[in-house]
Amino acid sequence: MSFELTALPLLGIERFLYGYIYHFPESFKRCCQGPLKSLLDYDEGVYWQVAKHLGVGIKVFQFGVLGYDLTVRRSLSLAEPRLLCPGLALVGLGQLLNSATFKTIGAKGVYYGSQLGYEVPWATAFPYNIGINDPQYWGVICSVWGFYLCVAPSGDLLNEHFVVPWLETFWYIVSMKLLEHQ
8 A cells, every 4th residue: 555545544534523522512422421431430531632642643544644754654854945944934834833722722722622611711812812713723834834945855836746745735624614613
């Protein structure tokens, strides 16, 4: 099986988990009372903490795909400055959006606390005041594209080097538009 056909579902696992929690929070809670009971007990009965721990665990797939792609499939070396500079800027922007999201709504907000029945105040501060929806997801997209630009062999965005950023962009946009919205 080709790398692309393996990477596509592996990168989508996290998106489907979060879409499931978003659209079916009561079903997720029932799973927490059943097969995920030990994790719920570990998290002292806090459902959003279970979502957080599942999400962190599933990151193994995302980082595994990126790590395999960048270290096994190709050699990892810095790109020329015309790609490195915008790449670093995108990584910086992405990390700013991610950290600001966590700072503004906290882990409870990030991990679907509102959908799971917890009080999460509506946020209007940065990054929720810059005119983009889902700033954390855009942060991930920027970070992945930025990192791949930093090690790109060329600026050709259709080059096979950029398969993973394209797949990540696909999954995060699907998540923003379909999986996690009414």
